[in-house]
Amino acid sequence: MGFLNIKNATKAYGDVEVLHNIDISVEEGEFLVLVGPSGCGKSTLLNMIAGLEEISSGEISIKGKTMNGVHPSKRNIAMVFQSYALYPNMSVAKNITFGLEMHNVEKSVCKAALADVAKLLQIEPLLDRRPGQLSGGQRQRVAMGRALVRNPDVFLFDEPLSNLDAKLRVDMRTEIKRLHEKLKTTMVYVTHDQIEAMTLSTRIAVMFEGYVQQLGTPKQIYDTPSNLYVATFMGSPSMNLLPVDVMDGADGSQFELRIGDQVTKTVQLNGQRLPAGRYTLGLRPEHITDPESADLESGKYLMIESVVEVVEPAGADTFVTTKLQDIAVNTRMRGDIEVATGEVTEFALDLRRLHFFDPKTELRVELEAVGS
Structure with missing residues (x-):
């Protein structure tokens, strides 16, 4: 069993099933990317891992513990959203430590965690600013800092770079890759961008119409696509x-x-x-x-x-x-x-x-x- 285990998971809204029998096992320290077009179910699956969506059937477990029915706050996961979701009236430092403070973590621990994360993400000069005074890339670093400070079991990223311009996307992609290689934390990342999927992941799950079409390393996905959909979706220009x-x-x-x-x-x-x-x-x-x-x-x-x-x-x-x-x-x-x-x-x-x-x-x- 993997560190994060998704077993025969489905999601239905009424009579409409949008995710069908998903089986994915993620080892500790892996970087799994869920890639596919809009509406394929990748964000729904991420939200099920986070506990923001209920699972209709099947099982999701983290570190051997079943997460079905467990509140998001009890799962020890951290999520980075596409919209950053920062508090505009708080400083960068306050945004990063707010979650810890809500869990009554001691001030000295919060301060030390903030210092470590700020140094890691190179945002030390920004700590007194507010989100409205930051660029898109800086806001994304703050959003990642808020997730990192909690030291979670699993990081979840929901299309975190889609609001950035082309050059900044490449720069931030490199930062996320460097971050994973340094921390060795388990990460699950959602994107519709196959270049992000290929460059960031240790494994990719290509999704379409609620099914995992193929699960494998970037090389396996690219060199031996399992079907025509994967063959044409992965690669630019396409096959x-x-x-x-x-x-x-x-x-x-x-x-x-x-x-x-x-x-x-x-x-x-x-x-x-x-x-x-x-x-x-x-x-x-x-x-x-x-x-x-x-x-x-x-x-x-x-x-x-x-x-x-x-x-x-x-x-x-x-x-x-x-x-x-x-x-x-x-x-x-x-x-x-x-x-x-x-x-x-x-x-x-x-x-x-x-x-x-x-x-x-x-x-x-x-x-x-x-x-x-």
């Missing part, structure tokens, strides 16, 4: 999806890839096999690139020539749109490449990074070694 008909070949399975209006390439899966039939082929943009960026000596690339339809310079990368199977696909090339719309250019497609999905069930289909 390209193409219909292909797989056939049996002498040394394994093969399929044909149409490039433009006339050219067709046969792609041989040497030593690997899929049952013959129609599949959805998944290709991440970075696995269709310019020859100079590819490891061509590996011999695992398919070289194709195709017309450039859109060029999007993005600093370190250039995103180029072309067409395969009559479908626009995104490719990622080096930042200094010189390509122009309408010209034919060469692309290197990494055959080691092909993903196949059943178009009916949308589940991932694994390749099998020939003769297995």
